[in-house]
Amino acid sequence: MPQNFALVDCNNFYVSCERVFDPSLEGRPVVVLSNNDGCCVARSNEVKALGVKMGTPWFQLRELAERHGIIARSSNYTLYADMSNRVMGILAGFSPCQEIYSIDECFLDVTGFVNVDLTGYGQTIRARVSRWVGLPVCVGIGTTKTLAKLANHVAKKRPQYDGVFDYGTLADSEQAALLESIDVGEVWGVGGRIAARLQRRGITNVLALREADPKILRREFGVTLERTLRELRGESCLDLEEVNPPKQQIMCSRSFGQPVMRLAELREAVTAYTARAAGKLRAQNSVAGAVHVFVNTNLFKPNEPRYQAGLAVPLLVPTSDALELAKAAIGGLEQIYRPGYRYQKAGVMLLELDSARSRQSQLFDEPEADAAERRKRLMKTLDEVNRRMGKGALRLAGEGLQQRWKVRSDYKSPCYTTRWDELPVVSAR
DNA sequence: TCTGGGGTCCTAGGACCC
């Protein structure tokens, strides 16, 4: 039986989350900014209509924002993650198989829904998510993941479909006409670079890509694009992945709210980032065999002295212990630090990850084993306290108290759904 | 003044081995 996939995607997800809790934003131009209020990572339709591109730096928009009353929000990932969990929970009820692909979209397996009007099914999904959590979604349906993605794009862009589009309902000639009307760059897996190269060869729309010679494409662009082409032809090459395998690397990095020059402050930041990364590491029950630490100055400033450096520090015994990982990261930092630069960013990457379980048979001396056991309990307590009392309730001393390097977020909304003291207050008259 | 963060996969080329 041919497979069939639905891709459900929230519209302007971050902006829509903000609107759920602040209805005054409805109908107005809204952007959500990246960390440090750097650039736009989500735009309302009103903002898109003004021609603002994804990733535009906020400071470049000041004038336009003033003229059109654009409202900015700092990103509130705690809120978005919680809203995402609610949406994914609802969507899970619509299919036995779900792949959560990103914070705002998931694939549902709708293979074998033979007596179901899938367009109507999509409308039911839209209505339920809207009613239960207040977020708008669009649904695209196709016999491969790539076609479902493309169908979702159509559902979003063409109002006549009212947010749901099933590619399979079109006759062959209609499919061809549709594909011909869509830019090749809209295809999942075709980014800016490849789109430009394809266009130079006259492959400008999706139909041309579908009709290209797979062998030539593979030779010129690699196996990934060949797969994309096959998927466009309806040959499913990408399966639904219900369980996500453990991460192979875990990273935590941030740009600073203001430039940092002193080693002492970099140490604080690197300690804090390592603690974050180690928390994620323990959450997936892994240990790391190496820590990579890196720093850089602001690369956008051509007139300032530039410096970029990183170092991977191997660990004798793989671990998930925040204190040990931080010690290694700090050791690396001290080797790459050069005085006199205005540092703009630092980061930590945990590498050579392995399952914690496969490591249990380590041979230890008695006292060492004891110490290791105590540390493990300490980390467990740390995680538990932070889970119950909120992130950052318990921290490493090395993270510092002042944290002058911390990210800026001047326009942040409350964590309405995850902090007791920030619950929205509703009153009726 | 002000330009995000966190991932994956694939390929090419070098080192090394027999």
Add this chain to the structure above:
DNA sequence: TCTGGGGTCCTAGGACCC
């Protein structure tokens, strides 16, 4: 004058995604 061939592993870099 002549100087193999093939496999594997690792790493860096490029491309993509949201």
